[in-house]
Amino acid sequence: MFVLVGLGNPGREYESTRHNAGFDALDVLARAANATPFREKFSGEYATGSLAGESVVLLRPLTYMNLSGQCVQPAAAFFKVPPAQVVVLHDELDVPLGQLRAKVGGGHAGHNGLRDIQAKFGTPEFARVRIGIGRPGPGFKGTVADFVLARFDAYERGQLDAALAKVQPVVEAFLAGNAGKAATLANAVKPGA
Numbered sequence: 001m002f003v004l005v006g007l008g009n010p011g012r013e014y015e016s017t018r019h020n021a022g023f024d025a026l027d028v029l030a031r032a033a034n035a036t037p038f039r040e041k042f043s044g045e046y047a048t049g050s051l052a053g054e055s056v057v058l059l060r061p062l063t064y065m066n067l068s069g070q071c072v073q074p075a076a077a078f079f080k081v082p083p084a085q086v087v088v089l090h091d092e093l094d095v096p097l098g099q100l101r102a103k104v105g106g107g108h109a110g111h112n113g114l115r116d117i118q119a120k121f122g123t124p125e126f127a128r129v130r131i132g133i134g135r136p137g138p139g140f141k142g143t144v145a146d147f148v149l150a151r152f153d154a155y156e157r158g159q160l161d162a163a164l165a166k167v168q169p170v171v172e173a174f175l176a177g178n179a180g181k182a183a184t185l186a187n188a189v190k191p192g193a
Contacts, residue, residue, distance in 0.1 A: 001055045002175055003081045004029055005072050007090040007113040009149075010062040018133040019148040021091040021160060022113075023060055025131055025167050029089075030058050032168050042078065044071035052172040057081070061113075068113040069120030076121075086126040087174050088117060089167065091148065095132030098159035098191030102129050102170050102182040127174045129167060129186065131160070159191050 006026025014020055030038075033049025035058055044061040057079055061071035076086055084104075090113055095101050105125045108114035118124045136147040152160055166189045173182035 001057065001079060001081055001085065003057045003059055003072070003076050003079060003086045004051075004171060005059045005061070005068075005086060005088045005117075007061065007065060007068055007088060009064050014149070016151045016157070017149050018152060019065060019091055021131040021133055021164075022089040024160070025089040025129065025164050026058055026060055028164050028167055029056075029171060033058065042071050042075040044075065046075060051168070052175050054175045056175070066112040067116055069116035069118070072117050073120035083121045083123050083126040086121075087129060087171055088114065088126060089129045089131060089171075090114065091133045092130035093133060093135050093144065093148070095130050095134070096191065097132050097134035097156055098163050098189075099132040100129060100163055100166065100170060100186040100189040101132070102127070102174070102179070102186035104128070104174075104179045127179065127182070129170055129174075129182075131163060131167075133160075162191070163189055 006022035008020035008023035030047055033051045033056055035047040035049035038045040038047045043063045044059055047058045049056055059075050061068045063070045104127045170182050170185045
């Protein structure tokens with residue numbers, strides 16, 4: 001069994017924002033996994049399903065991004081899933097919009113959701129699918145926090161949706177225990193491709 005975690009912030013005011021790209025990816029995977037309806041538990045929502053022959057728990061923390069570990073760690077413990085069998089899908093400023101990256105372990109690169117999950121697990125050794133949202137362009141007025149909490153425009157949304165359509169095989173490679181293949185598949189995703 002694996003736990004697939006989509007990171008984001010709860011509430012209508014955060015729907016379709018850059019910071020909620022992980023929630024969007026989880027929705028794509030829930031459809032592919034023929035998941036049960038989501039139900040509340042672990043300070044979040046979870047559903048169960050199957051991907052590539054593996055049982056999966058799809059988890060959406062409702063703790064707000066900075067406290068994601070308060071949902072993820074108890075859920076993983078309840079389902080007896082070690083951190084090595086957790087895949088976290090999250091927005092990433094350092095990856096261009098429309099691209100994906102995948103890896104196991106590493107730092108949190110200032111991402112507060114990852115920081116809290118690492119702190120609660122006591123290890124960084126879980127898989128991550130990094131969903132590119134890019135950095136603010138030169139004309140952007142505001143802070144990086146303003147940027148990640150802003151909504152995508154129509155063009156950006158199209159780029160994101162094209163990348164999210166390619167998330168499933170990346171996650172399935174992690175489920176098969178092949179992190180190298182997951183990274184290769186993610187790196188092949190290019191904007192508009």
